[in-house]
Amino acid sequence: MVDRKCSKKYANKFSEHTSIDVNGYLIYRRQVDGRFIEKSGGKLDNRNVVPYNKYLLKRYQAHINVEWCNEVSSIKYLFKYINKGPDRATVAIVENCDDAVTVNVVHEIKQYYDCRYLSACEASWRIFGYDVHYRTPSVLRLPFHLSGQQQVVFGGEDNIDNVINRPSVASSMFLSWMHCNQIYLEARELTYIEFPTKFMWKLDERCWDPRKKGFSVGRIHSVYPTVGEGYYLRILLNKVKSPKSFEDIRTVNGKTFPTFRDACYELGF
Incomplete structure (x- = not known):
């Protein structure tokens, strides 16, 4: 009240x-x-x-x-x-002596404890070994980029020529997807966002392999309309199947358009 x-x-x-x-x-x-x-x-x-x-x-x-x-x-x-997290309690332990003559040396650092408070229900949950959190199904973030604009990570002292010639630069997740469309017939029936349901990305080998077990869903990075061509490319990736190159993504009914924006308008997007 x-x-x-x-x-x-x-x-x-x-x-x-x-x-x-x-x-x-x-x-x-x-x-x-x-x-x-x-x-x-x-x-x-x-x-x-x-x-x-x-x-x-x-x-x-x-x-x-x-x-x-x-x-x-x-x-x-x-x-x-x-998701606000567990409560916390700060506890300080202080010695108390009734004898005024005795002088006790207090080690403040050792007697100060920052304690985490667990409620009864949270403690029971952990005692029984239940999952505190889980995610199902697994979600794979799918990056994409325009032609020749893939992200490259390098140190300040690295030689720029060596950085550009790295095998990982030419084998991004997005480029490997288009390469799989050239090899696997099954891949040609999937859009980019559907690809993780049938294929698995191997990070150490930088390639896609047919999935033998498990299940995963794909999520493409969000892009603002102000980005321009990257925004229209993302729209096409939700619909286009089996492209083997950037030109294939811009191709509609056998006609290759100069920009992804033109291809989107041709498809009515």
Whole structure:
């Protein structure tokens, strides 16, 4: 209670329909049906009911608030809440002596501990060896680049000619994908984003191999429209199959266009 009012906006107002207010909060339907209970001398009706799920209340014997989230702000709040991390507590241990004559040398560094607090539920979760987090299915980031513009990592003292002639420069993940389209018939039925479902990227060998086990999905790096040609190239990579070169990506119905932008317009994108 804040200033004799509930900070959670209870009791709510009666409403005939569920709606969303200007701040993005849900206003649930609360009908005037005449039903109420008495508690501490007051009458509680539908305006005081917290959203809940009967099965969850009976199953876990606990107060569980269930909300139907259909606003971006609500979803952001939930993710922020569950990822805010464990609580922490700072503990300092200090010696105490009733004898005023005795002088104890206190080693402040040894007696100062920065402790991490684990709640009972979090401790039990670790004792039973449950997974703290996991990701399924595995997601593979798929970089791409324009012709001759692949990223190259080198040190300040490296010779530039040696850097350019490295085998890894000519075997980027994106270029290797187009090379696989020349070798494997199965690869020609997949777009770039679908490629990890059937092929696996071997980092040490800098090549794609047919997948023998497991499953993975691909995600192409996002690009802003202000980038220009890179933005239109990304659009085409979601649709074009079996290109063997950059020219094939710009080819539509047998006609090769000078830019990726023109190819996108020709396809109606």
